[in-house]
Amino acid sequence: MTVPSSDPAPPAAFSGRSLACRRGERLVFAGLDFTLPAGGALVLTGPNGSGKSSLLRLMAGLGRPEAGTLAWDGTPVREDSAAHRARLHFVGHQDAMKPVLTVAESLAFWAGMRGGNSVAAGLARFRLTPLADWPCRLLSAGQRRRLALARLVASPAPLWLLDEPLTGLDADGFADLVAAIGEHRAEGGRVVLSTHAPLPLAGAQELSLAAFARRGA
Amino acid sequence: MSAFRLLVARELRLALRQGGDAAMVVGFFVLTIILFPFGVGPEPELLARIAAGILWVTALLAALLSLERLFQADWEDGSLEALALMPLPLEAQVLAKCLAHWLVTGLPLTLVAPLLGLLLHLDAAGYPVLLLGLLLGTPSLSLIGAIGAALSLGARRGGVLLSLLVLPLYIPILIFGVAAVEASTGGFTARPHLLLLGAFLAGALPLAPLAAAAALRQALE
Numbered sequence: 001m002t003v004p005s006s007d008p009a010p011p012a013a014f015s016g017r018s019l020a021c022r023r024g025e026r027l028v029f030a031g032l033d034f035t036l037p038a039g040g041a042l043v044l045t046g047p048n049g050s051g052k053s054s055l056l057r058l059m060a061g062l063g064r065p066e067a068g069t070l071a072w073d074g075t076p077v078r079e080d081s082a083a084h085r086a087r088l089h090f091v092g093h094q095d096a097m098k099p100v101l102t103v104a105e106s107l108a109f110w111a112g113m114r115g116g117n118s119v120a121a122g123l124a125r126f127r128l129t130p131l132a133d134w135p136c137r138l139l140s141a142g143q144r145r146r147l148a149l150a151r152l153v154a155s156p157a158p159l160w161l162l163d164e165p166l167t168g169l170d171a172d173g174f175a176d177l178v179a180a181i182g183e184h185r186a187e188g189g190r191v192v193l194s195t196h197a198p199l200p201l202a203g204a205q206e207l208s209l210a211a212f213a214r215r216g217a
Numbered sequence: 218m219s220a221f222r223l224l225v226a227r228e229l230r231l232a233l234r235q236g237g238d239a240a241m242v243v244g245f246f247v248l249t250i251i252l253f254p255f256g257v258g259p260e261p262e263l264l265a266r267i268a269a270g271i272l273w274v275t276a277l278l279a280a281l282l283s284l285e286r287l288f289q290a291d292w293e294d295g296s297l298e299a300l301a302l303m304p305l306p307l308e309a310q311v312l313a314k315c316l317a318h319w320l321v322t323g324l325p326l327t328l329v330a331p332l333l334g335l336l337l338h339l340d341a342a343g344y345p346v347l348l349l350g351l352l353l354g355t356p357s358l359s360l361i362g363a364i365g366a367a368l369s370l371g372a373r374r375g376g377v378l379l380s381l382l383v384l385p386l387y388i389p390i391l392i393f394g395v396a397a398v399e400a401s402t403g404g405f406t407a408r409p410h411l412l413l414l415g416a417f418l419a420g421a422l423p424l425a426p427l428a429a430a431a432a433l434r435q436a437l438e
Contacts, residue, residue, distance in 0.1 A: 060302055061302070062298065062301065062302070062437055062438065063437075063438040064438075082304065082306065085302050085303065085304050086304040088302065090298075090299070090302050092295060092298060092299075093295070094294055094295025094298070095294070095295060096294055096295040096296040096298070096299040097294065097296075098231055098290075098294070098296070100231060100234035100235055101227075101230070101231070101234070105230075109223060109227050110299065112219070112220065112223045113220050113223060113224070113300075113303045113304075113305060114220075114303060114304060115219075115220070115304070
């Protein structure tokens with residue numbers, strides 16, 4: 001096993017230390033720290049443009065931070081990006097689905113690429129089972145969002161990164177997502193999500209990005 | 218390996234469902250070749266002399282036609298970002314996409330080329346070498362094209378930029394492809410030319426996915 005180092009961060013955590021992010025000429029945020037233990041939830045809040053999406057993309061490994069490090073159980077994720085990709089789900093603003101594929105085909109593809117095969121469970125979790133044979137082009141915005149979220153359940157991964165997952169969801173979809181997150185955390189999974197609407201997540205940490213915003217420059 | 222196969226199967230399924238690409242590429246190839254007898258006149262000797270060149274140049278242009286869509290659709294709907302986060306390395310994914318692209322464009326082109334050779338009075342000795350040359354050359358077209366398609370992602374008028382980037386790199390394939398056919402119709406051995414086409418493919422096979430994947434990562438940051 002690894003020898004305990006002098007690092008004060010507890011083991012088995014997903015953490016970021018003094019992260020900074022630049023978009024174009026503008027420093028979006030700087031000096032941002034977070035620690036997310038197993039079973040934890042981190043809710044990112046802040047006004048538009050405060051860097052919620054940018055932080056989620058950094059956490060996913062899309063782009064690199066201007067400064068600071070992201071670590072999983074003390075190991076910087078940059079050192080083993082393949083292992084990091086294997087342990088995360090990222091659901092962004094775009095739904096990544098093809099109009100000509102059916103709902104079930106689309107989900108089976110994304111789950112299969114990660115070695116998962118719980119397609120039926122994913123469909124059932126977000127009430128998509130009756131739509132399984134529909135081509136994706138017929139889905140409404142809310143149904144597309146559900147299908148994107150169903151990938152979370154269809155191929156399990158310990159870290160969920162969700163960028164405004166509530167967009168377009170109705171009350172049922174909202175309840176399904178909250179339940180799915182609850183089940184995920186009960187099994188020791190972590191979730192980081194950005195939102196503008198309050199979410200009933202027990203014991204969630206809130207990280208307001210406005211506090212780390214850098215003005216000017 | 219199974220994720221690789223899954224990606225190839227998805228690309229083929231999309232190509233079949235959307236129907237457009239393969240049919241368009243072959244249609245363009247056939248129609249353009251048919252224009253030449255009208256343009257330069259129907260004399261068999263003249264057509265036979267330029268047949269190899271026409272077939273290869275048109276094959277390059279036809280392959281180029283479909284390359285713009287190689288990553289563009291996935292880039293627009295967020296699939297590319299999602300793919301980049303899959304455990305399968307992006308390099309392997311590029312290879313899978315090139316394989317699928319070749320199966321729906323390069324392979325059909327290769328198969329119809331002998332028929333069009335007939336139309337152009339290509340010498341009988343040229344057919345086996347034409348087929349073999351296209352079999353070795355068209356995968357390189359897909360692979361090198363993937364670099365251009367990745368680099369021109371997000372650019373306006375990406376298709377034109379893609380042509381400017383990729384066509385110069387196609388020149389060696391064109392030279393050796395045509396030289397192989399002309400050697401065989403002239404009674405010489407086509408072997409060195411075919412070997413060079415093979416060498417080109419052997420180089421492109423590992424290097425093009427590396428370059429294209431690097432370009433894709435740049436586009437995603």
